[in-house]
Amino acid sequence: MKQTPPKPSIRRPNFPLDFKIKLVEQALQHGVSIAKLARDNSINDNLLFNWRQLYRQGKFGVQPKIPTTQQAELLAVTLTAEPSPLRSPLPSAEPVTCDIEFTGARLRLAGNLTPALLCALIHELKGPQS
Template sequence: MDTILDIAPARRSGRRPNFPSAFKRKVVEASYQPGASVSMIAREHDVNANMVFRWRQQYQDGAFGPVSLSATLLPVEVIKTPIDLPSAAPPPQKSHSEIVIEVGKATLRITSSPDPQTLQLTLQQLLR
């Protein structure tokens, strides 16, 4: 059976409506339902959507009593299964690097891991 809160109070022409807190709370809580549209809820209750947004802020501030923080919990099942972890990864092999620089007729080939300072000095001399 529908209660009196399902329908917005009748408006008197020329005056701003003064909705009861219980009505505002009901509209706001309906707007927080999963999949609910504030616009649709506002139309269903014959109020402006901007008003519902304002009521939602007031609701969060506690203007209509304590905020209902009901959360929907999903069922969880814990299953104990052995976890097969791969054995320790083999250490990375030393990479063999090679740098080849060609400037004019000169070719410089550096293999292995060159010292950064030596490499910088060599590049500076080649690019002069």
């Protein structure tokens, strides 16, 4: 019986914790490309995404530092009651059905459709006009 030689074991690199934390904190900064940061540090971007998740869960043994650009903010909102042309239904007792056919697909709208809503839909479907 022929014996096969043992396969050489592939050793995974064991990165120091401070290296992981430093990269994760850089990755959490606004506008940083995870893929570029990983590539610049010779690691796989999926590994950096995984480290980022572990960091956020507190599994690196440090309190996660969330950049101020990612902290939630409350915004003041003021609502005013104004009549909308999109809310007035067509003068019809029966619900309106609108079918739009595309190559390989169909969009069907049914209900109290307003002329303004249908105009807006057609305008959006046409796309930007040159």
